[in-house]
Amino acid sequence: MLAFLATLEPERDASAKAIAWRLRRAARKLDTEVRRRLAPLGMELWELEILSGLRRAGGTLTVGELLDVAQLTSGAITNRVGRLERNGYVRRDVDPDDRRQVLVTLTASGLERQLQAVEANDVAEREVFAAIDPALQQQLAGDLRELLLAIEGPDPTAEAHGSVGA
Template sequence: MTGLHTDAQLQAKALAYRLRRVAHRLETEMRRELAPHGIELWELELLACLRRAPGHRLTAGELTGHLQLTSGAVTNRVGRLEAKGWLTRTLHPGDRRSVLVALTAEGRERAERVFATKTDTETRLLSTLPPDRQRTLNDELRTLLLELEGPDGEASDHG
Protein backbone atom coordinates (compact mmCIF):
# COMPACT_ATOMS: atom_id res chain seq x y z
CA MET A 1 0.00 0.00 0.00
CA THR A 2 1.47 3.33 -1.03
CA GLY A 3 -0.51 5.48 1.40
CA LEU A 4 -2.53 7.05 -1.39
CA HIS A 5 -6.29 7.01 -0.87
CA THR A 6 -9.07 6.82 -3.40
CA ASP A 7 -11.69 9.54 -3.49
CA ALA A 8 -14.19 7.16 -1.83
CA GLN A 9 -11.72 6.49 1.00
CA LEU A 10 -11.06 10.19 1.50
CA GLN A 11 -14.80 10.90 1.58
CA ALA A 12 -15.37 8.13 4.14
CA LYS A 13 -12.51 9.39 6.31
CA ALA A 14 -13.79 12.98 6.20
CA LEU A 15 -17.36 11.92 6.98
CA ALA A 16 -16.28 9.67 9.88
CA TYR A 17 -14.16 12.50 11.31
CA ARG A 18 -17.03 15.00 11.10
CA LEU A 19 -19.53 12.56 12.61
CA ARG A 20 -17.19 11.99 15.59
CA ARG A 21 -16.72 15.75 16.05
CA VAL A 22 -20.46 16.46 15.89
CA ALA A 23 -21.22 13.62 18.33
CA HIS A 24 -18.52 14.86 20.71
CA ARG A 25 -19.79 18.46 20.53
CA LEU A 26 -23.40 17.38 21.14
CA GLU A 27 -22.43 15.25 24.13
CA THR A 28 -20.16 17.93 25.63
CA GLU A 29 -22.82 20.63 25.34
CA MET A 30 -25.52 18.33 26.68
CA ARG A 31 -23.43 17.48 29.74
CA ARG A 32 -22.72 21.16 30.34
CA GLU A 33 -26.41 22.10 30.12
CA LEU A 34 -27.57 19.22 32.33
CA ALA A 35 -24.95 19.70 35.07
CA PRO A 36 -26.81 22.54 36.85
CA HIS A 37 -29.86 20.24 37.05
CA GLY A 38 -27.85 17.59 38.89
CA ILE A 39 -28.37 14.88 36.30
CA GLU A 40 -25.93 13.12 34.01
CA LEU A 41 -26.71 12.49 30.34
CA TRP A 42 -26.59 8.70 30.84
CA GLU A 43 -29.09 9.01 33.71
CA LEU A 44 -31.51 11.01 31.56
CA GLU A 45 -31.12 8.56 28.67
CA LEU A 46 -31.93 5.58 30.91
CA LEU A 47 -34.94 7.37 32.42
CA ALA A 48 -36.14 8.38 28.94
CA CYS A 49 -35.85 4.77 27.75
CA LEU A 50 -38.11 3.63 30.60
CA ARG A 51 -40.50 6.54 30.11
CA ARG A 52 -41.09 5.47 26.49
CA ALA A 53 -41.64 1.81 27.42
CA PRO A 54 -45.11 0.31 27.89
CA GLY A 55 -46.00 0.64 31.57
CA HIS A 56 -42.72 2.55 32.07
CA ARG A 57 -40.84 -0.71 32.63
CA LEU A 58 -38.49 -3.05 30.79
CA THR A 59 -36.49 -6.12 31.64
CA ALA A 60 -32.79 -5.60 32.31
CA GLY A 61 -32.12 -7.47 29.06
CA GLU A 62 -34.35 -5.11 27.09
CA LEU A 63 -32.53 -2.14 28.63
CA THR A 64 -29.23 -3.69 27.55
CA GLY A 65 -30.46 -3.79 23.95
CA HIS A 66 -32.09 -0.35 23.92
CA LEU A 67 -29.13 1.40 25.53
CA GLN A 68 -26.53 -0.68 23.66
CA LEU A 69 -24.61 -1.42 26.85
CA THR A 70 -23.26 -4.58 28.43
CA SER A 71 -25.39 -6.31 31.06
CA GLY A 72 -22.81 -5.33 33.68
CA ALA A 73 -23.05 -1.65 32.74
CA VAL A 74 -26.86 -1.77 32.87
CA THR A 75 -26.77 -3.49 36.27
CA ASN A 76 -24.40 -0.82 37.59
CA ARG A 77 -26.45 2.08 36.22
CA VAL A 78 -29.76 0.63 37.37
CA GLY A 79 -28.31 0.18 40.85
CA ARG A 80 -27.15 3.79 40.96
CA LEU A 81 -30.56 5.14 39.87
CA GLU A 82 -32.38 2.77 42.20
CA ALA A 83 -30.34 4.22 45.09
CA LYS A 84 -31.59 7.69 44.07
CA GLY A 85 -35.19 6.45 44.12
CA TRP A 86 -35.67 7.02 40.40
CA LEU A 87 -36.44 3.41 39.52
CA THR A 88 -37.12 0.03 41.08
CA ARG A 89 -36.03 -3.55 40.36
CA THR A 90 -38.32 -6.53 40.88
CA LEU A 91 -38.35 -10.12 39.76
CA HIS A 92 -40.41 -10.61 36.62
CA PRO A 93 -43.67 -12.34 37.67
CA GLY A 94 -43.67 -14.52 34.54
CA ASP A 95 -39.96 -15.39 34.60
CA ARG A 96 -38.20 -15.42 37.98
CA ARG A 97 -34.81 -15.40 36.21
CA SER A 98 -35.57 -11.97 34.75
CA VAL A 99 -35.51 -8.59 36.48
CA LEU A 100 -38.04 -5.87 35.69
CA VAL A 101 -36.80 -2.29 35.92
CA ALA A 102 -39.56 0.28 36.42
CA LEU A 103 -39.57 4.07 36.51
CA THR A 104 -40.78 5.55 39.80
CA ALA A 105 -42.95 8.66 40.01
CA GLU A 106 -39.90 10.52 41.33
CA GLY A 107 -37.78 9.31 38.41
CA ARG A 108 -40.42 10.33 35.88
CA GLU A 109 -40.80 13.78 37.45
CA ARG A 110 -37.02 14.23 37.60
CA ALA A 111 -36.60 13.37 33.93
CA GLU A 112 -39.52 15.50 32.77
CA ARG A 113 -38.09 18.54 34.56
CA VAL A 114 -34.93 18.36 32.44
CA PHE A 115 -36.18 16.97 29.11
CA ALA A 116 -36.78 20.54 27.91
CA THR A 117 -33.13 21.40 28.59
CA LYS A 118 -31.95 18.48 26.47
CA THR A 119 -34.38 19.33 23.67
CA ASP A 120 -33.46 23.04 23.74
CA THR A 121 -29.76 22.19 23.56
CA GLU A 122 -30.24 19.82 20.62
CA THR A 123 -32.39 22.38 18.80
CA ARG A 124 -29.90 25.20 19.42
CA LEU A 125 -26.90 23.19 18.27
CA LEU A 126 -28.55 21.83 15.13
CA SER A 127 -30.44 25.00 14.14
CA THR A 128 -27.61 25.99 11.80
CA LEU A 129 -29.22 23.57 9.37
CA PRO A 130 -32.74 24.48 8.25
CA PRO A 131 -35.47 21.90 9.04
CA ASP A 132 -35.51 20.41 5.52
CA ARG A 133 -31.74 19.79 5.59
CA GLN A 134 -32.01 18.35 9.11
CA ARG A 135 -34.68 15.96 7.81
CA THR A 136 -32.48 14.91 4.88
CA LEU A 137 -29.44 14.38 7.10
CA ASN A 138 -31.56 12.47 9.61
CA ASP A 139 -32.91 10.22 6.85
CA GLU A 140 -29.41 9.53 5.52
CA LEU A 141 -28.05 8.72 8.98
CA ARG A 142 -31.04 6.46 9.70
CA THR A 143 -30.29 4.56 6.47
CA LEU A 144 -26.65 4.19 7.49
CA LEU A 145 -27.55 3.00 11.00
CA LEU A 146 -30.06 0.49 9.65
CA GLU A 147 -27.31 -0.93 7.45
CA LEU A 148 -24.81 -1.05 10.33
CA GLU A 149 -27.09 -2.16 13.18
CA GLY A 150 -30.23 -3.55 11.61
CA PRO A 151 -33.78 -2.52 12.55
CA ASP A 152 -33.27 -3.09 16.30
CA GLY A 153 -30.98 -0.05 16.42
CA GLU A 154 -33.97 2.17 15.56
CA ALA A 155 -35.55 1.46 18.96
CA SER A 156 -32.95 3.58 20.74
CA ASP A 157 -32.81 6.61 18.46
CA HIS A 158 -35.22 8.85 20.37
CA GLY A 159 -34.78 10.56 23.67
Protein backbone atom coordinates in the same frame (compact mmCIF):
# COMPACT_ATOMS: atom_id res chain seq x y z
CA MET B 1 -7.10 16.74 8.38
CA LEU B 2 -8.81 15.64 5.17
CA ALA B 3 -6.82 18.14 3.12
CA PHE B 4 -3.61 16.80 4.69
CA LEU B 5 -4.56 13.22 3.77
CA ALA B 6 -5.28 14.34 0.21
CA THR B 7 -1.75 15.74 -0.09
CA LEU B 8 -0.25 12.44 1.11
CA GLU B 9 -2.33 10.18 -1.12
CA PRO B 10 -4.15 12.24 -3.77
CA GLU B 11 -5.34 9.11 -5.61
CA ARG B 12 -7.06 7.70 -2.53
CA ASP B 13 -10.85 8.09 -2.22
CA ALA B 14 -11.33 9.63 1.22
CA SER B 15 -15.15 9.75 1.08
CA ALA B 16 -15.64 7.17 3.85
CA LYS B 17 -13.04 8.89 6.01
CA ALA B 18 -14.71 12.28 5.45
CA ILE B 19 -18.12 10.91 6.47
CA ALA B 20 -16.77 9.11 9.54
CA TRP B 21 -14.66 12.05 10.68
CA ARG B 22 -17.48 14.56 10.29
CA LEU B 23 -20.04 12.32 11.99
CA ARG B 24 -17.69 11.84 14.96
CA ARG B 25 -17.08 15.60 15.24
CA ALA B 26 -20.81 16.35 15.09
CA ALA B 27 -21.60 13.62 17.63
CA ARG B 28 -18.89 14.90 19.98
CA LYS B 29 -20.26 18.46 19.76
CA LEU B 30 -23.83 17.30 20.40
CA ASP B 31 -22.75 15.03 23.26
CA THR B 32 -20.80 17.89 24.89
CA GLU B 33 -23.79 20.24 24.71
CA VAL B 34 -26.23 17.66 26.08
CA ARG B 35 -23.87 16.92 28.99
CA ARG B 36 -23.53 20.67 29.64
CA ARG B 37 -27.33 21.02 29.82
CA LEU B 38 -27.75 17.96 32.06
CA ALA B 39 -25.02 19.03 34.52
CA PRO B 40 -27.13 21.67 36.36
CA LEU B 41 -29.70 18.93 36.98
CA GLY B 42 -26.98 16.75 38.51
CA MET B 43 -27.61 14.24 35.76
CA GLU B 44 -25.41 12.26 33.43
CA LEU B 45 -26.25 11.08 29.92
CA TRP B 46 -26.60 7.43 31.00
CA GLU B 47 -29.39 8.43 33.38
CA LEU B 48 -31.34 10.06 30.56
CA GLU B 49 -30.83 6.96 28.39
CA ILE B 50 -32.03 4.51 31.04
CA LEU B 51 -35.01 6.58 32.20
CA SER B 52 -36.03 7.28 28.60
CA GLY B 53 -35.68 3.61 27.70
CA LEU B 54 -38.01 2.71 30.54
CA ARG B 55 -40.51 5.37 29.49
CA ARG B 56 -40.49 4.23 25.85
CA ALA B 57 -41.11 0.65 27.03
CA GLY B 58 -44.19 1.66 28.99
CA GLY B 59 -42.39 2.01 32.32
CA THR B 60 -40.98 -1.47 32.98
CA LEU B 61 -38.14 -3.55 31.55
CA THR B 62 -36.14 -6.52 32.73
CA VAL B 63 -32.52 -5.89 33.63
CA GLY B 64 -31.57 -7.82 30.48
CA GLU B 65 -33.70 -5.57 28.31
CA LEU B 66 -32.12 -2.53 29.96
CA LEU B 67 -28.69 -3.90 29.03
CA ASP B 68 -29.73 -3.66 25.38
CA VAL B 69 -31.27 -0.19 25.79
CA ALA B 70 -28.27 1.29 27.58
CA GLN B 71 -25.60 -0.82 25.82
CA LEU B 72 -23.78 -1.45 29.09
CA THR B 73 -22.22 -4.44 30.80
CA SER B 74 -24.23 -6.30 33.41
CA GLY B 75 -22.05 -4.90 36.21
CA ALA B 76 -22.49 -1.33 34.99
CA ILE B 77 -26.26 -1.66 34.61
CA THR B 78 -26.54 -3.13 38.11
CA ASN B 79 -24.62 -0.19 39.58
CA ARG B 80 -26.57 2.41 37.64
CA VAL B 81 -29.97 0.89 38.38
CA GLY B 82 -28.91 0.79 42.03
CA ARG B 83 -28.13 4.53 41.95
CA LEU B 84 -31.45 5.29 40.27
CA GLU B 85 -33.26 3.15 42.85
CA ARG B 86 -31.53 4.88 45.79
CA ASN B 87 -32.65 8.22 44.34
CA GLY B 88 -36.22 6.98 44.01
CA TYR B 89 -36.34 7.11 40.20
CA VAL B 90 -36.85 3.37 39.65
CA ARG B 91 -38.06 0.37 41.61
CA ARG B 92 -36.71 -3.18 41.31
CA ASP B 93 -39.02 -6.16 41.73
CA VAL B 94 -38.79 -9.87 41.11
CA ASP B 95 -40.87 -10.84 38.07
CA PRO B 96 -43.87 -12.78 39.46
CA ASP B 97 -44.01 -14.85 36.24
CA ASP B 98 -40.28 -15.71 36.22
CA ARG B 99 -38.57 -15.38 39.59
CA ARG B 100 -35.16 -15.43 37.86
CA GLN B 101 -35.91 -12.04 36.26
CA VAL B 102 -35.68 -8.64 37.92
CA LEU B 103 -38.04 -5.97 36.66
CA VAL B 104 -37.02 -2.32 36.73
CA THR B 105 -39.96 0.10 36.85
CA LEU B 106 -39.95 3.86 36.38
CA THR B 107 -41.45 5.66 39.39
CA ALA B 108 -43.45 8.90 39.30
CA SER B 109 -40.33 10.71 40.50
CA GLY B 110 -38.32 8.98 37.75
CA LEU B 111 -40.82 10.09 35.11
CA GLU B 112 -40.55 13.68 36.34
CA ARG B 113 -36.75 13.40 36.22
CA GLN B 114 -36.90 11.95 32.71
CA LEU B 115 -39.10 14.82 31.52
CA GLN B 116 -36.59 17.36 32.92
CA ALA B 117 -33.75 15.56 31.17
CA VAL B 118 -35.60 15.40 27.86
CA GLU B 119 -36.22 19.15 28.01
CA ALA B 120 -32.52 19.80 28.70
CA ASN B 121 -31.61 17.46 25.84
CA ASP B 122 -34.03 19.21 23.48
CA VAL B 123 -32.59 22.63 24.34
CA ALA B 124 -29.06 21.36 23.64
CA GLU B 125 -30.12 19.90 20.29
CA ARG B 126 -31.88 23.10 19.26
CA GLU B 127 -28.79 25.14 20.20
CA VAL B 128 -26.41 22.92 18.26
CA PHE B 129 -28.55 22.96 15.12
CA ALA B 130 -29.89 26.53 15.37
CA ALA B 131 -27.57 27.87 12.68
CA ILE B 132 -28.71 25.25 10.16
CA ASP B 133 -31.56 26.10 7.81
CA PRO B 134 -34.69 24.03 8.64
CA ALA B 135 -34.82 22.60 5.10
CA LEU B 136 -31.21 21.44 5.43
CA GLN B 137 -32.04 19.93 8.83
CA GLN B 138 -34.81 17.90 7.17
CA GLN B 139 -32.46 16.81 4.39
CA LEU B 140 -29.75 15.80 6.88
CA ALA B 141 -32.26 13.83 8.94
CA GLY B 142 -33.38 11.94 5.84
CA ASP B 143 -29.82 11.33 4.64
CA LEU B 144 -28.74 10.06 8.06
CA ARG B 145 -31.79 7.79 8.21
CA GLU B 146 -30.78 6.32 4.84
CA LEU B 147 -27.21 5.91 6.07
CA LEU B 148 -28.34 4.05 9.18
CA LEU B 149 -30.69 1.82 7.20
CA ALA B 150 -27.82 0.99 4.82
CA ILE B 151 -25.33 0.10 7.56
CA GLU B 152 -27.68 -1.35 10.22
CA GLY B 153 -30.75 -2.46 8.31
CA PRO B 154 -34.28 -1.76 9.51
CA ASP B 155 -34.90 -1.68 13.25
CA PRO B 156 -36.80 -4.90 14.02
CA THR B 157 -38.65 -3.20 16.89
CA ALA B 158 -39.78 -0.31 14.68
CA GLU B 159 -42.21 -2.49 12.71
CA ALA B 160 -44.22 -3.03 15.89
CA HIS B 161 -44.54 0.77 16.15
CA GLY B 162 -45.54 1.28 12.51
CA SER B 163 -42.28 2.68 11.16
CA VAL B 164 -39.23 1.43 9.28
CA GLY B 165 -36.70 2.43 11.92
CA ALA B 166 -33.42 4.30 11.86
